[in-house]
Amino acid sequence: MSTSSAQQEDALVTSTNPLHPANLISELCASFYTLGWVTGTGGGICIRTDDKVYIAPSGVQKERIEPAHIFVLPYPQAEPSPHTDRIFLRRPKLNLKESACTPLFWNAFTLRNAGSCIHTHSQNAVMATLLWEKDMVFRISHQKMIKGVRIGGNGPTLSYLDTLEVPIINNTPNEEDLTDSMKDAMEKYPSAAAILVLRHGIYVWGDDWQKAKTQTECLDYLFEIGVKMKLAGLQTVLNE
Amino acid sequence: MSTSSAQQEDALVTSTNPLHPANLISELCASFYTLGWVTGTGGGICIRTDDKVYIAPSGVQKERIEPAHIFVLPYPQAEPSPHTDRIFLRRPKLNLKESACTPLFWNAFTLRNAGSCIHTHSQNAVMATLLWEKDMVFRISHQKMIKGVRIGGNGPTLSYLDTLEVPIINNTPNEEDLTDSMKDAMEKYPSAAAILVLRHGIYVWGDDWQKAKTQTECLDYLFEIGVKMKLAGLQTVLNE
Amino acid sequence: MSTSSAQQEDALVTSTNPLHPANLISELCASFYTLGWVTGTGGGICIRTDDKVYIAPSGVQKERIEPAHIFVLPYPQAEPSPHTDRIFLRRPKLNLKESACTPLFWNAFTLRNAGSCIHTHSQNAVMATLLWEKDMVFRISHQKMIKGVRIGGNGPTLSYLDTLEVPIINNTPNEEDLTDSMKDAMEKYPSAAAILVLRHGIYVWGDDWQKAKTQTECLDYLFEIGVKMKLAGLQTVLNE
Amino acid sequence: MSTSSAQQEDALVTSTNPLHPANLISELCASFYTLGWVTGTGGGICIRTDDKVYIAPSGVQKERIEPAHIFVLPYPQAEPSPHTDRIFLRRPKLNLKESACTPLFWNAFTLRNAGSCIHTHSQNAVMATLLWEKDMVFRISHQKMIKGVRIGGNGPTLSYLDTLEVPIINNTPNEEDLTDSMKDAMEKYPSAAAILVLRHGIYVWGDDWQKAKTQTECLDYLFEIGVKMKLAGLQTVLNE
Numbered sequence: 001m002s003t004s005s006a007q008q009e010d011a012l013v014t015s016t017n018p019l020h021p022a023n024l025i026s027e028l029c030a031s032f033y034t035l036g037w038v039t040g041t042g043g044g045i046c047i048r049t050d051d052k053v054y055i056a057p058s059g060v061q062k063e064r065i066e067p068a069h070i071f072v073l074p075y076p077q078a079e080p081s082p083h084t085d086r087i088f089l090r091r092p093k094l095n096l097k098e099s100a101c102t103p104l105f106w107n108a109f110t111l112r113n114a115g116s117c118i119h120t121h122s123q124n125a126v127m128a129t130l131l132w133e134k135d136m137v138f139r140i141s142h143q144k145m146i147k148g149v150r151i152g153g154n155g156p157t158l159s160y161l162d163t164l165e166v167p168i169i170n171n172t173p174n175e176e177d178l179t180d181s182m183k184d185a186m187e188k189y190p191s192a193a194a195i196l197v198l199r200h201g202i203y204v205w206g207d208d209w210q211k212a213k214t215q216t217e218c219l220d221y222l223f224e225i226g227v228k229m230k231l232a233g234l235q236t237v238l239n240e
Numbered sequence: 241m242s243t244s245s246a247q248q249e250d251a252l253v254t255s256t257n258p259l260h261p262a263n264l265i266s267e268l269c270a271s272f273y274t275l276g277w278v279t280g281t282g283g284g285i286c287i288r289t290d291d292k293v294y295i296a297p298s299g300v301q302k303e304r305i306e307p308a309h310i311f312v313l314p315y316p317q318a319e320p321s322p323h324t325d326r327i328f329l330r331r332p333k334l335n336l337k338e339s340a341c342t343p344l345f346w347n348a349f350t351l352r353n354a355g356s357c358i359h360t361h362s363q364n365a366v367m368a369t370l371l372w373e374k375d376m377v378f379r380i381s382h383q384k385m386i387k388g389v390r391i392g393g394n395g396p397t398l399s400y401l402d403t404l405e406v407p408i409i410n411n412t413p414n415e416e417d418l419t420d421s422m423k424d425a426m427e428k429y430p431s432a433a434a435i436l437v438l439r440h441g442i443y444v445w446g447d448d449w450q451k452a453k454t455q456t457e458c459l460d461y462l463f464e465i466g467v468k469m470k471l472a473g474l475q476t477v478l479n480e
Numbered sequence: 481m482s483t484s485s486a487q488q489e490d491a492l493v494t495s496t497n498p499l500h501p502a503n504l505i506s507e508l509c510a511s512f513y514t515l516g517w518v519t520g521t522g523g524g525i526c527i528r529t530d531d532k533v534y535i536a537p538s539g540v541q542k543e544r545i546e547p548a549h550i551f552v553l554p555y556p557q558a559e560p561s562p563h564t565d566r567i568f569l570r571r572p573k574l575n576l577k578e579s580a581c582t583p584l585f586w587n588a589f590t591l592r593n594a595g596s597c598i599h600t601h602s603q604n605a606v607m608a609t610l611l612w613e614k615d616m617v618f619r620i621s622h623q624k625m626i627k628g629v630r631i632g633g634n635g636p637t638l639s640y641l642d643t644l645e646v647p648i649i650n651n652t653p654n655e656e657d658l659t660d661s662m663k664d665a666m667e668k669y670p671s672a673a674a675i676l677v678l679r680h681g682i683y684v685w686g687d688d689w690q691k692a693k694t695q696t697e698c699l700d701y702l703f704e705i706g707v708k709m710k711l712a713g714l715q716t717v718l719n720e
Numbered sequence: 721m722s723t724s725s726a727q728q729e730d731a732l733v734t735s736t737n738p739l740h741p742a743n744l745i746s747e748l749c750a751s752f753y754t755l756g757w758v759t760g761t762g763g764g765i766c767i768r769t770d771d772k773v774y775i776a777p778s779g780v781q782k783e784r785i786e787p788a789h790i791f792v793l794p795y796p797q798a799e800p801s802p803h804t805d806r807i808f809l810r811r812p813k814l815n816l817k818e819s820a821c822t823p824l825f826w827n828a829f830t831l832r833n834a835g836s837c838i839h840t841h842s843q844n845a846v847m848a849t850l851l852w853e854k855d856m857v858f859r860i861s862h863q864k865m866i867k868g869v870r871i872g873g874n875g876p877t878l879s880y881l882d883t884l885e886v887p888i889i890n891n892t893p894n895e896e897d898l899t900d901s902m903k904d905a906m907e908k909y910p911s912a913a914a915i916l917v918l919r920h921g922i923y924v925w926g927d928d929w930q931k932a933k934t935q936t937e938c939l940d941y942l943f944e945i946g947v948k949m950k951l952a953g954l955q956t957v958l959n960e
């Protein structure tokens with residue numbers, strides 16, 4: 001790679017604007033760390049702006065990401081196959097690999113036209129998968145915070161009178177092997193705003209990073225209070 | 241709107257004084273976010289200074305509010321009706337709507353002459369509404385923190401020997417539809433310093449932002465310890 | 481008061497040294513707020529350096545104290561009586577009263593020669609008073625953190641093989657009315673490093689602010705884990 | 721010690737590089753304090769870079785360590801015996817002693833070739849020792865976060881299909897008396913990535929500070945969720 005093309009690539013993640021995706025990913029991951037969502041290098045957020053996708057590296061401390069660590073990919077592009085590789089506009093110079101969540105984030109882009117997708121290992125989400133494992137769907141009704149969640153993650157917001165449903169898929173030893181079952185669940189539950197992964201965490205998407213983030217907050221709140229309610233012997237869904 | 245009137249309006253929310261209401265709302269909302277009170281765009285604080293009311297926008301990330309986003313309204317003014325609109329001294333230039341809590345904050349101004357009103361979705365408050373749903377009143381006695389709460393929210397402080405009562409009203413699908421039942425509860429419970437909303441959160445007011453904030457802290461503490469006590473099988477009210 | 485004496489008084493709380501008591505009280509109270517120890521204006525820390533005592537005001541937001549708000553008192557001095565007033569070297573200009581904890585802090589100075597005393601409303605302490613109310617003494621053994629607590633608060637540290645005992649006194653409607661019962665408990669339990677107040681909180685002291693603070697941390701940790709153990713059905717004291 | 725040798729020693733802990741071990745220890749200890757891992761002066765992190773070991777002092781507030789407080793030791797060196805002393809390249813000028821964890825950190829260096837070792841008093845770890853005391857091994861399976869833990873702490877990462885085992889050793893009144901039993905447990909459990917100490921805390925190591933830190937985060941997460949699961953009546957190990 002010539003010096004000038006390296007410079008052009010670095011320009012993709014270099015900006016004094018705090019709202020540039022490379023800056024936002026660094027800032028938001030640090031904030032998610034304090035919430036306990038992305039400790040131990042897990043989880044993160046990716047952002048898509050029209051024709052470019054910004055993704056953090058795999059296996060790094062998420063609260064210490066710098067804009068220079070960010071991968072940039074062209075959008076759209078086909079999923080890699082045995083015969084094709086993933087295409088990048090920019091790879092960080094360090095010895096880094098893109099997040100293992102990349103194909104799962106891509107599901108959110110292609111199936112829901114998302115502009116951002118968040119993955120957390122929040123214990124609220126994981127406890128919800130354990131306590132709702134029998135049904136493989138987390139369900140809660142009559143909570144104000146339901147109104148902060150959009151139908152399908154990108155439609156109109158749910159009403160207080162709606163029952164929120166978040167499907168749970170089984171975990172797999174390799175993150176990328178979740179790709180198909182996440183896709184299947186998104187197709188089977190077109191109204192679902194997120195996909196829970198059993199004993200693992202959650203994927204939440206939105207039209208942009210703001211909507212992905214605030215929906216993750218609302219869902220995490222609902223998992224937390226749902227778990228508290230269930231452990232206190234309270235019903236989480238009324239009128240059934 | 242002419243340039244000079246726009247400048248005059250912006251001056252209403254522009255100050256280097258950290259205690260200016262527009263600066264305080266931004267700072268306090270960020271602080272409330274770390275307490276888990278206003279995640280997912282919910283909740284917030286409004287401040288009234290004599291003849292002006294400062295209110296945050298609806299549906300925005302509360303921890304990222306800037307003074308330029310703040311609405312300013314003249315006080316007093318009649319509640320909007322089918323024939324009248326709410327009157328503003330200043331609207332932010334962005335495509336924003338005033339907080340859906342506005343008519344509820346107004347209850348605190350008109351019924352209790354409050355200088356500030358806070359709305360949170362704190363899980364302590366919501367768990368309290370769920371565990372005291374049968375009575376529709378949260379009750380606790382013999383806790384030091386009761387002394388931090390004022391009778392009616394604006395009177396003398398309660399004594400350690402008083403029983404704190406916070407009425408719970410039913411939630412409605414639209415925030416503004418809580419206006420009348422909140423008003424009714426405030427009239428039925430003239431000593432109440434706040435109104436809990438079932439499966440939703442709480443409204444707390446005070447003579448100024450300091451008193452509204454510290455009373456919210458005391459009440460949230462009391463909901464938290466009340467919930468812990470009830471789940472541990474301890475009575476929250478003695479001598480009944 | 482003449483201008484020059486006012487200036488002399490202000491000099492008592494003005495320093496660029498972050499370890500000056502007036503600066504430390506402001507910084508530590510802000511830190512205690514984030515721990516949930518001093519919300520709702522309750523709790524705080526006082527520091528004594530040889531012949532001067534630095535105390536925060538009563539009824540203010542503890543996370544927003546400024547050095548200029550600090551009271552300075554000469555030490556020693558007799559407790560105020562019907563015929564004498566408390567003596568001050570410096571009062572803040574604002575309309576403030578010294579902390580209602582002042583006579584309780586003084587107990588720690590006179591009975592244990594403490595250089596600092598901390599009061600918190602930590603829920604861990606309050607839950608401990610509720611769950612150990614029958615005995616009016618919190619007791620725990622075989623916890624590493626016991627080693628961080630000193631016999632009498634100012635002696636050698638306890639051993640892992642010692643049982644920690646913290647007496648609990650009844651609360652009173654007025655903070656200052658705790659003075660005598662705190663004194664009695666300190667005399668009855670000369671090895672106690674702190675006094676718990678039922679349904680209220682705790683007073684912890686030490687030779688200096690560092691020792692008072694780290695002992696408060698150890699005790700709060702022990703209350704927290706003791707409460708968890710008791711609620712999980714585990715014995716907190718072995719070999720009895 | 722001559723002035724110039726003192727300057728040479730100070731140079732060992734003086735750097736503008738935030739990733740210098742003396743700076744990192746200060747920064748990371750402050751961060752661990754906010755996680756509740758090192759309150760009350762307990763716990764901490766040491767870092768080894770080839771032939772030098774950087775260690776914090778004993779009995780100090782870990783969130784207030786400054787680079788000038790750091791001890792530097794040559795590596796390798798034999799453990800002190802009745803006839804030999806520990807060798808230092810640099811001791812801080814203050815009246816400080818090296819961390820009592822030093823011989824335990826050394827176990828990680830000599831037995832696992834670690835580049836860093838972390839000790840916490842996290843309540844999640846301590847609760848795990850209490851709830852798994854009967855077996856003296858904490859065990860959990862089928863949790864995504866298991867993948868963040870390396871076999872032996874320095875080998876390949878565990879798989880989602882592996883059962884994580886962390887041995888628990890008995891506590892002793894003096895920290896250094898844990899040295900032999902920690903060594904024995906590390907030899908008996910060569911795959912263990914950490915050693916739990918009953919009613920005390922945990923020691924976790926890694927090839928470098930990043931791996932030690934992220935493994936501590938993963939393990940702490942697993943203790944936390946394991947405790948929640950056990951208290952909720954859920955099995956933490958499947959298929960046994």
